[in-house]
Amino acid sequence: MRVVVPFATEHPKTRLDGVLSAEERVAFSRAMLADVLETVRETGRDPEVLATAPLDATAVSDGSAGADSFGSPEAPVRVDDRALTPAVNAVLEASEEPVAVVMADLALATPAALREFLAAENEVVLAPGRGGGTNALLACHPDFRVDYHGTSYLDHRERARAIGASVGIVDSFRLATDIDEPIDLPEVLLHGERRATRWLRAAGFSLAVTDGRVGVER
Amino acid sequence: MRVVVPFATEHPKTRLDGVLSAEERVAFSRAMLADVLETVRETGRDPEVLATAPLDATAVSDGSAGADSFGSPEAPVRVDDRALTPAVNAVLEASEEPVAVVMADLALATPAALREFLAAENEVVLAPGRGGGTNALLACHPDFRVDYHGTSYLDHRERARAIGASVGIVDSFRLATDIDEPIDLPEVLLHGERRATRWLRAAGFSLAVTDGRVGVER
Structure with missing residues (x-):
């Protein structure tokens, strides 16, 4: 099985532009990517990055003494500057073995959650x-192709049915939580334990409860 | 084990007031309550409602021919007009057996997700x-008490540690998704299959994708 982690090298996480600068969004997205790669590795698999442009080798750090490096751990990088859907489909078409595609912004992913996902027998x-x-x-059927536009979950279920493939749905809050918008940041502080969480804390973010709702403050 | 489902009888779901009228919020919250009670029952347990005021017996219907009744299925109702925290703690204090407290707005809950939760051995x-x-x-330790204010997940973990109770965390997207705000409604249409989903559809709601984000339109 191959485990592919797509990553938008340039202009990542644009919906966080209200709370993070362009440089910070790069650093934060790299921290999440590194977390996902490490988590995949802890399940016993070797991840590959599918990036829109080469990742520069510069480790991104929070600048504080003794801080972790928040850069990406080593993993083979395949560059494909096309949109997510054709880039992933090119991998699916070329692969002889099952392919797992795991998003790079799953900052809450744990080895247990990913292991259960990768072990599903459909x-x-x-x-x-x-x-x-x-x-x-996870595509174990040779004819399955992706379409990430719109409500891709419904479309992927429908495509699987159309080619007669059995479908498994994994119920995981940790895998369901991709970090796209400011409203997602509390989840990283509440449930994360890796680089992305440390990066947010080092950048001065903390939980804030207002009117019974949780948010972040900086 | 007792399974208690707290329910705010009057003025439920106020954060949905931008998209649903007061009467509709009552009907929708009753549909979600009925779904949760039914789901609990399908795990083999008998749920109890812990309501802030008596539930009137009027079945709420969408008015269309052949429609389901969206009202609450039968379950014993205990009325306690206090806030959620003291009302639940009164149940915990009085109970000789383990108590599960399941929120009434988990419109995506499935018997499988709830069964896994109720089977956790902590x-x-x-x-x-x-x-x-x-x-x-799920409280199986006699000294555990709740505090639903603020980031209750962190507080409950801390309280369990303080009394020396072992803690289990269940990773479920379906249990993590409570329906509070308009941004939550797409999840009911995407993943729900029971009364609350049928109620939303009958009320004219459907999925709408704008700028790559999913929402609802009516």
Whole structure:
């Protein structure tokens, strides 16, 4: 099985532009990528990055003494500057073995959650994300192709049915939580334990409860 | 084991007031309550409602021909007009057996997800909700008490530690998704299959994708 982690090298996480500068969004997205790669590795698999442009080798650090490096751990990087859907489909078409596609912004992913996902015994396995996305996908059927536009979770289920593939759905809050918008940041502080969480804390973010709702303050 | 489902009888779901009228919020919250009660029952347990006021017996219907009744299925109702925290703690104090507290707005809950939660073998079991809430809680330790204010998930973990109780965390997207705000409604249409989903559809709601984000339109 191959485990592919797509990553938008340039202009990542644009929906966080209200709370993070362009440089910070790069650093934070790299920290999440490194977390996901490490988590995949802890399940016993070797991840590959599918990036829109080469990742520069500069380790991103929070600048504080004794801080962790928040850069990406080593993993083979394949560059494909196309949009996510054709880039992933090119991998699916070329692969002789099952392919798992795990999003790079699953800052809450744990080895246990990913292991359960990778162990599901169906021809297509989906971990839905909040808002109808597909946060992780395992394609064991040679004819399965992706379409990440819109409510991809529904589309992927429908495509699997159309090719007669059995479908498994993995119910995981940790895999369902992709970090896209400011409203997602509390989850990283509440449930994360790796680089992305440390990066947010080092950048001065903390939980704040207002009117009974949790948010972040900096 | 007792399974208690707290329910705010009057003025439920005020954060949905931008998209649903007061009467509709009552009907929708009753549909979710009925779904949760039914789901609990399908795990082989008999749920009890812990309501802030008596539930009137009027079945709420969508008015269309052949429609389901969206009203609450029968379950014993205990009325306690206090806030959620003291009302639940009164149950915990009085109970000789383990108590599960399952929120009434878990419209995506399935018997499988609830069964896994109820089967966890710890003295305190928590299913976190988005935003640091505690969507389901199982107290098997006599000294455990709740505090639903603020980031209750963190507080409940801390309280369990303070009394020396073992803690289990259940990782479930379906249990993590409580339906509080308009942004939550797409999840009901995407993943729900029971009364609350049928109620939303009958009320004219459907999924709408704008700028790559999913929402609802009516």
